[in-house]
Amino acid sequence: MxxxxxxxxxxxxxxxxxxxxxxxxxxxxxxxxxxxxxxxxxxxxxxxxxxxxxxxxxxxxxxxxxxxxxxxxxxxxxxxxxxxxxxxxxxxxxxxxxxxxxxxxxxxxxxxxxxxxxxxxxxxxxxxxxxxxxxxxxxxxxxxxxxxxxxxxxxxxxAHVMNWRTDLFGQVGFTRFPSTWTELVEAATRLRDAKLPRVALTMSQAGPNDSASVAYSLLWSYGATEVEADGKTVAINSSQTREAVKLMQELAAVSAPEISSYDEGGNNTSFLAGKIAVTQNATSIWYTAQKQAPDIAKNMSHARYPRGPVGHQQLVxxxxxxxxxxxxxxxxxxxxxxxxxxxxxxxxxxxxxxxxxxxxxxxxxxxxxxxxxxxxxxxGLRGLAAGGHMPGWPGPASRQSAQAYNNQTVVNMFARVISGKASAEESIRTAEDELKKVYEG
Missing domain, CATH: 3.40.190.10 (Periplasmic binding protein-like II)
Known part of the structure; x- marks a missing residue:
């Protein structure tokens, strides 16, 4: 945060x-x-x-x-x-x-x-x-x-949500926030092509909490998990994980390049300066915007994270x-x-x-x-916790799931790929090895 x-x-x-x-x-x-x-x-x-x-x-x-x-x-x-x-x-x-x-x-x-x-x-x-x-x-x-x-x-x-610029999205044909991750890629592409401020969802080790919010939520919405419901069997190496990583690659390709280097305050600063069109965060950006950037505050709103193939899932x-x-x-x-x-x-x-x-x-x-x-x-934020999960879901919250969160394993899996430090397969295997040390070691 x-x-x-x-x-x-x-x-x-x-x-x-x-x-x-x-x-x-x-x-x-x-x-x-x-x-x-x-x-x-x-x-x-x-x-x-x-x-x-x-x-x-x-x-x-x-x-x-x-x-x-x-x-x-x-x-x-x-x-x-x-x-x-x-x-x-x-x-x-x-x-x-x-x-x-x-x-x-x-x-x-x-x-x-x-x-x-x-x-x-x-x-x-x-x-x-x-x-x-x-x-x-x-x-x-x-x-x-x-x-x-x-x-x-x-x-x-x-409550982590998408803080988005209604005026900028409106210029590329979106009167509401994209309801699915694939639709968000489409909106991000239009913003880039129109040379407008871009989508900028943090995915960086330097911004662990904001990044984890998106990383886990995206992963789960594609039906992927780091561990099985037994809380012991590592499950990150799956076709569902590959689909989630692919989506993030596609989104990153048309997003602001800073997403792989933002710290916890970098995306806030960029949004308040009018440099980006959307980022994930608490509604605190809006609180600050009302005082420091009233024109931004007037033209922004909030939306739940997009849905994936298995619906809307969110890290709490x-x-x-x-x-x-x-x-x-x-x-x-x-x-x-x-x-x-x-x-x-x-x-x-x-x-x-x-x-x-x-x-x-x-x-x-x-x-x-x-x-x-x-x-x-x-x-749109009423009852957001009803569909929310803790790290390690669908397994129980545990010392192991907390350790995996602190290690930033899921965040780093996505971050390595979008920064070009590893291929999708290499990054998934690295995440699998890290998780096995935590859950099975």
Missing amino acids: THLISTGMSRRQAIQLGLGAGLTVALTACGEDGTPTSASGTSLGGASLTGLMRASFIPAIHELQQKQAATWAEAHDGTVELTFAKEWREQIAAVVESRAGEDLGELFANQAHIYADRLVDVTELCESIGDRNGGWYDVAKEACVVDGRWRAIPRAYT EMNSLAIFAHSKRVEPAKAFYRYLMESEQLTALAEAALTYYTPLLKGYDDLRSMPWNSEPKLD
Whole structure:
């Protein structure tokens, strides 16, 4: 996921991990008379609760979470320190490995499976939240339930979509976004031939999250998978994979050449500068465009990823909340998360985030205040998680599928081919070898 702003690590974590200090959000409060105001077991008693969170480039998201944490801290006699970092995943890995540092962490994708034995069991809390809000989407359970126990709370997912220029596509005869991948190749060809800004879907190791969103989604929509449903048998070397790679080759041939070198911010910058006609991303490009490039914002919209031979399939970019097992403040941490997942707080986050934080609770789909119900440019994003999958699908989310994602095996399979570093057959065989080391080794 692209980040245009970020904050660094807390001073405490910088000292513990030997990394440079950055900006920490410290939120301090207590009861009016200086005594605990919370229920038994959840008062901080003047202590600090610390968390390492995902950075967003929508400032309102940080500001809102700061206010929410301050409100909770005021009732629980302590401080809450939330650090928002662009490299939050790497920093969380360091905290987990050292078994020291923050009490809380915002996990990504399948990380609950990687770190399961070092996370607090939050089953009771998750089941209670689900019961009150219409139940969880299946993909939320896939991401956070390990061996029958919830190891993280599925906070939300980032709805990846096609951010596209309606005016440019209109000039080449498309009044709606292409509904299939082959139709997208046709549109990309027309844009190139008309010498207009081109299609530019990131497929680069330097832009791992944006690239993975397209790579997995395209692969699945052609009926290809990295592993069988048993979660053990590697299946990437197939005719379906060859068809998906061929489609990507055809699309890349008529796309902007930068697609094989974009980092997580490069496609955003190009889109906002009017240099490209479409790219995959969260709706955060639109948020930024309204402030920095209003003419672009006026002439853009959002669409689900195209369909393949087996329909529309999509990787879900998950954000979940976990408590590290080394924390000395487990009960206050659970109370804080319970508060964040209450309707008032979660609704406010979803409204501010414009689908960057989309709840994984079914009860939110029909709320009139949700972005997909209140903004016509987002109306196609309702219930996007219903057809979504975690890395490793159709196998179960697992430590192995998380490792394959972190290795960028599927992304690199496509990237090697479109950059000319390997033929399709060579790249597929390389991916197969890498996956066998993870799943079968």
